[in-house]
Amino acid sequence: MDNTSVMEHQTENSHETTTGLDNRKLLMWLFLGSDCMFFGSLIATYLVHQGKSLVGPYPLDVFDIPTTSVSTFVLLMSSMSMVLAYAALNRGNIKGFRIWILSTAIMGATFLAFQVFEFRTFVHHDHLTPQVNLFGTTFFTLTGIHGAHVTLGVIWLLSLFFHSYRGGVTPENSLDVDLAALYWHFVDMVWIIIFTVVYLFGVFRGF
């Protein structure tokens, strides 16, 4: 796509800007870039404290990879339903949009349910709390903040779903959905990294 058409289609929903790009979308990308650094520092904090806990439980004692793989699968699928919601809206298929965005919110809520189940198991069964050791502190901080992002995303998706019944979501203002989709995919991306670095590396016996 040449630069002219990029600049033209970015202005479909908005006022003219000096960059030719919509300022809200630009701001969202800027936010996501800064959020990368936020999560980067949290992941680094987890890694530098890895293997430094003086008392258990340790990652090997608590992580259940098959269960976490299922929750990862659910989050990956939610990303697919999110793009399908956006695609349906752009085709003017509001009913399709509602179905897919509700599916996305449900899958996001399912992921959160997995996380609540995991946290409860860690606390009540494995006696791992943020106060117990460095692993507990860094693990709950990192995954808890990611969970807070997912929660915010689910609320955002549900608000768009209900807003569509009031005529507030149309192909003409699809940028509103695009912004929510970007945020949702970012949350998925962060989980891709967390799943590998925290869970898979965490249970790897070499560390």
Added chain:
Amino acid sequence: MGTDSKINETINSEHHDHPSPAIYFKVAMTLVIITAIEVGVFYIEDLKWGIIPVLVILSGLKFGLVGMFYMHLKYDSKLFSSLFFGGVVLATCVCLALMTLFKYFV
């Protein structure tokens, strides 16, 4: 009127530029397969430390697929890619700096 038709034309051309639902489905299946490979590789004990680069590459591949196709970075303005990947590069630098500072690699 002329402007309206131009905008409509632009919107239509944008929709053609974005991937079709079939492509989105293929990307999703690829993501699932890569995740399955990650979990499968994790149980191969013979790999030992070799598992680290394998998992890093696989998760990087997933990260790239989501960014390129689902977030439309492949089709959108390069400025968006620069802003986002600028953040990713800085985040990686922050990670490496912290890990070096805390003697993680020693």
